[in-house]
Each structure stands twice: as structure tokens, then as C-alpha cells.
Amino acid sequence: MAASGAPRPLVVANWKMNGLRRDGIDRARALVLLARNKGQIAGEVVLCPPATLLHEIRAALSGSGIGLGAQDCHAAASGAHTGDLSAPMLADLGCAYVIVGHSERRAGHGESDLQVRAKAEAALAVGLGPIICVGESEAARDQGQSVAVVRAQLEGSVPSGVAGEALAIAYEPIWAIGTGRTPKPEQIAEVHAMIHEFGKARFSGGAAALRVLYGGSVNARNAAEILSLEGVNGALVGGASLEAAGFWTICEAAGGPVMAAQGR
Ligand code: PEP
Numbered sequence: 065m066a067a068s069g070a071p072r073p074l075v076v077a078n079w080k081m082n083g084l085r086r087d088g089i090d091r092a093r094a095l096v097l098l099a100r101n102k103g104q105i106a107g108e109v110v111l112c113p114p115a116t117l118l119h120e121i122r123a124a125l126s127g128s129g130i131g132l133g134a135q136d137c138h139a140a141a142s143g144a145h146t147g148d149l150s151a152p153m154l155a156d157l158g159c160a161y162v163i164v165g166h167s168e169r170r171a172g173h174g175e176s177d178l179q180v181r182a183k184a185e186a187a188l189a190v191g192l193g194p195i196i197c198v199g200e201s202e203a204a205r206d207q208g209q210s211v212a213v214v215r216a217q218l219e220g221s222v223p224s225g226v227a228g229e230a231l232a233i234a235y236e237p238i239w240a241i242g243t244g245r246t247p248k249p250e251q252i253a254e255v256h257a258m259i260h261e262f263g264k265a266r267f268s269g270g271a272a273a274l275r276v277l278y279g280g281s282v283n284a285r286n287a288a289e290i291l292s293l294e295g296v297n298g299a300l301v302g303g304a305s306l307e308a309a310g311f312w313t314i315c316e317a318a319g320g321p322v323m324a325a326q327g328r
Pocket of ligand 1: 078236240241242243279280281282300301302303304
């Protein structure tokens with residue numbers, strides 16, 4: 065539950081490359097039903113389906129209060145970039161957010177910090193909130209380098225001179241993604257505290273409104289503990305977001321009672 069004065073929590077579902085039309089629409093509708101039947105929550109909930117589903121999921125979410133995001137964007141607004149999608153296209157489709165710099169993009173597509181920053185800037189230019197992912201490898205963690213590695217990624221990937229509330233940063237240790245393993249609570253809190261400190265120096269204002277999400281094997285059982293940690297302002301959820309009831313439990317763990325809600 066968000067501490068008083070903390071920004072409104074944000075829970076993001078990253079469906080990755082999962083779901084044909086029928087699966088995705090059914091899952092989105094199930095979430096809308098849960099939101100309707102179980103009552104409004106204070107946190108903000110965003111679904112990031114595969115790009116093929118964005119249009120139809122947007123319709124399924126209409127009027128529900130659940131937002132739409134994409135999983136990546138190109139840094140250019142348009143042009144000869146076969147297979148890519150630009151930030152203006154995603155905004156045009158009704159997205160409010162876009163994930164950039166996910167470790168699967170950094171590893172699988174060789175994306176550098178500089179490219180991630182350019183993508184984040186492209187998103188900001190059209191009013192999309194970039195969710196910028198950072199996180200250390202297992203080897204770096206074993207060498208006690210988590211904070212240093214993440215700090216270097218922030219330096220390279222996060223635009224400067226913007227307001228803290230315009231974006232979110234997701235701390236996702238690579239070794240925790242999809243493995244069922246999570247860092248110790250004090251390790252999560254240490255990295256989140258550093259990211260919040262980084263934001264104070266980096267942003268033009270609104271650093272207190274920066275949302276720092278934790279991602280990496282969050283599920284319905286561990287969400288309450290992780291989301292109660294100091295400096296954790298929400299979650300980026302992969303595998304556990306593919307099942308509606310479990311994902312909604314995570315959203316409730318982040319949101320707290322609606323009376324505590326603060327506008328974004
Ligand atoms: C992710 O890939 O962003 C993620 C957090 O995955 P998972 O929840 O499956 O670890």
C-alpha cells in the first residue's frame with residue numbers, strides 16, 4: 065500500500081509475445097469484470113499486450129479505468145524502419161505508456177543505453193509515459209555491483225530535464241525475470257532508494273512523483289511484501305500478468321483502499 069505522500073502506485077502487465085486475439089481479449093475482459101466486481105482500487109493499472117492486440121484491447125478496456133501501453137517503440141517518428149512502430153503510432157492507438165529498455169530487448173536486440181534514452185525521448189515528445197527498465201545480471205549481483213550497474217544504466221538511459229511524473233523507472237534484476245527468484249527486501253529497497261536519489265538530480269522537477277517499479281517474479285503471493293517496501297511505487301509483472309485473477313490480486317496489493325488514492 066502506498067505511504068501517504070507517495071505517488072499513486074502503478075502496476076503494469078507485460079504480456080510479452082503471448083496471446084492470440086481470443087486469449088488476449090478474454091483476459092482483458094476478465095480483468096475489466098474483476099475491476100468492476102471487486103471495486104475500484106487506488107493504484108493505476110496498465111496492460112501492455114503484444115502490438116497485434118493493442119487496438120482490440122483498447123476497445124475491451126474502454127470505460128474500465130485500466131490503461132493501455134506498448135512493449136517498445138522506435139526512436140524515430142516515422143521512416144524506413146521495417147517492422148518497427150513509432151511512439152506517435154502508439155499514441156494514436158490510445159496508448160498512455162510504452163516500456164523501453166526491457167532486458168529482453170537489450171539482450172535480444174542489442175539495444176544500448178543511448179538507444180533506450182532516444183526511445184524514451186521519442187515517447188515523451190508525444191505525451192507517452194516511458195517505463196524505462198534497468199537491472200543487473202546475476203554475475204554483477206554476485207560481485208556486489210547491483211547499485212553501480214543500475215546507476216550506470218540510469219545515467220545512459222534516462223532523459224534529463226524532464227519532470228519526474230512524466231515517466232516511470234522499472235528496476236528489474238535480469239536474474240529475477242521469469243525465474244521465481246527475487247532479491248532480498250533490503251536489496252530491492254537499496255536500489256530503489258538510489259533510483260529515487262538519482263531522480264532528484266536528474267529531473268527538472270517532480271522527483272517526488274517519480275514512480276519506481278519493481279519487476280522480476282512478482283506474483284500474487286509475494287506482491288504485498290514487495291509493494292510495501294520503502295521506495296517501491298508499483299510493479300512490472302510478466303508471467304503472473306497472464307492470469308487475470310492473480311494479476312488483480314497484485315493490483316490490489318499495490319493499490320490499497322481507494323480513499324488513499326492520489327491523482328497522477
Ligand atoms: C518482465 O519481464 O518484465 C517480468 C517482470 O517478468 P516476470 O514477472 O515473469 O519475472
